[in-house]
Amino acid sequence: MDRIVISGGHTLRGEVRISGAKNAALPILASTLLGRGECVITNVPGVKDVLTMSQLLVLLGATITTEGDRVAIRADQLRSTAAPYEMVKTMRASVLVLGPLVARWGEATVSLPGGCAIGTRPVDLHLNGLVKLGAEVSVEHGYIRAKAQRLRGARIHLDIPTVTGTENLLMAACLADGTTVIENAAKEPEVLDLAHFLVKRGAKIAGAGTDLITVEGVSVLRGADHEVIPDRIEAGTYLVAGAITGGDVYVNACRPGHLEAVIVKLRGTGADVIEGKESIRLKAARRPRAVDVRTFAHPGFPTDMQAQMVALLSLAEGTSVVVETVFESRFIHIPELQRMGAEVRIDGNHAVVSGVAKLTGAPVMASDLRASAGLILAGLAAEGETEVSRVYHLDRGYERIEDKLRGLGAVIRRVKGSTGGAGAGQTP
Ligand code: UD1
Secondary structure: OOEEEEEOOOOOEEEEEOOEOHHHHHHHHHHHHHOOOOEEEEOOOOOHHHHHHHHHHHHHOOEEEEEOOEEEEEOOOOOOOEEOHHHHHHOHHHHHHHHHHHHHHOEEEEEOOOOEOOEOOOOHHHHHHHHHOOOEEEEEOOEEEEEOOOOEOOEEEOOOOOHHHHHHHHHHHHOOEOEEEEEOOOOOHHHHHHHHHHHHOOOEEEOEOEOEEEEEOOOOOOOOEEEOOEOHHHHHHHHHHHHHOOOEEEEEOOOHHHHHHHHHHHHHOOOEEEEOOOEEEEEOOOOOEOOOEEEOOOOOEOHHHHHHHHHHHOOOEOEEEEEOOOOOOOOOOHHHHHHOOOEEEEEOOEEEEEOOOOOEOOEEEOOOHHHHHHHHHHHHHOEOEEEEEOOHHHHOOOOOHHHHHHHOOOEEEEEOOOOOOOOOOOOO
16 A cells, blocks of 8 residues: 655645546546447546546446546447446445436446445435436345336435435436426535536536526437536645645636635635635635634535644644534544644534644554545644555545645655555545
8 A cells, every 4th residue: 555755844835736526527427328429528637536437437338538637438338237346335436327327228236335434324315316216226235226117207305415316316317207306406516517517418407506406308318528627625625735834825727616615714714815717826824723614515614625624723723613514423534633743622523623833743544535635734734754554545536646745845755565454445
């Protein structure tokens, strides 16, 4: 397992370019199963999860050509409608093929994702929605089996605005007979980006990006080109990298409007944040101030930025309360941060962060994608050397993170090697 070694205490300055959003690219790639014709997707990030999704689509029978950030993909014929355990266990988002498979190919067998480091994470809402759309759904031997001659439109109310659940049902509804209404839908920008792509392919969708999505089913989708939106979580991570090192970073090729909740909190810590059309500049405060943060579905503060924010607040003047409302056990990075000197008390889904004047470098272990990012950020600010093991989690979602951080002045290197446990992570 590779490790990342950081020599902390260097102020980050300069410009960093943001890659395409992993969480938009994954459903968009999965949705190519819904129709015929070539789809050319650009601004696709070169991260492990995208590779896993591509491998899954090839296994199902799609043909894919990748050149840099451009992926040309065709799913005119399939050879299988089964997503095996080996794939789904490395990436929960593999479940995104369920809706397209059953809608276009009449059947799907998809391994049931298990628990993961950040909580139980069921997919019951995906399955209930498909049943509403007329699919026969069963779970046998660890696999979801769904079947339908043709799905039919329905009114679906989601108890929780699940992101991948909304995406799965949105994709399935595109080919259903009649009208589908998804109530309490997820409003994340990635859902909207998927809808934009589907509309280019001939789908009839209204209301994406709001909590009420209406889909008029059509019989076929065609090929289309699409550029994936920038990754708001990657952008937020580099903003925090600037803030935590007392730096001045210019985050380029991003959408400031997708990051409002993060920007508000960063300003709350005293940072000067200047929004451009497609860029954000952050000039850090001398020492961050404490702020309270509560994660929430979009447009609330993203749970995928919580670990990074806790790292920043661990160095703030004063005490911050961070409440995690989206996932049940998403504080696993905190014991690792405590090893670096952070003073954090966890009480249920509340983390009470008493800011300290300095962190000290230590060997730490990443437990999920965003937790890894939080530990890297803490390492950038800590005194001495921090070694983050199990960085395969990081590689799932951050494109060339060491290069990008080095470009900003960080002293960071990857060590190829064997420290850290084996096994794959199942996290956002
Ligand atoms: C997506 C993102 C992930 C992000 C998360 C929340 C992708 C590939 N991943 O994950 O990065 O952290 O949104 O913004 O886009 N739930 C149920 N039943 C279900 C589905 C979800 O109870 O059927 C619960 C989950 O356990 C969780 C909450 O709903 O507590 C939100 O999860 P959800 O929005 O589904 O997360 P993902 O789509 O898996």
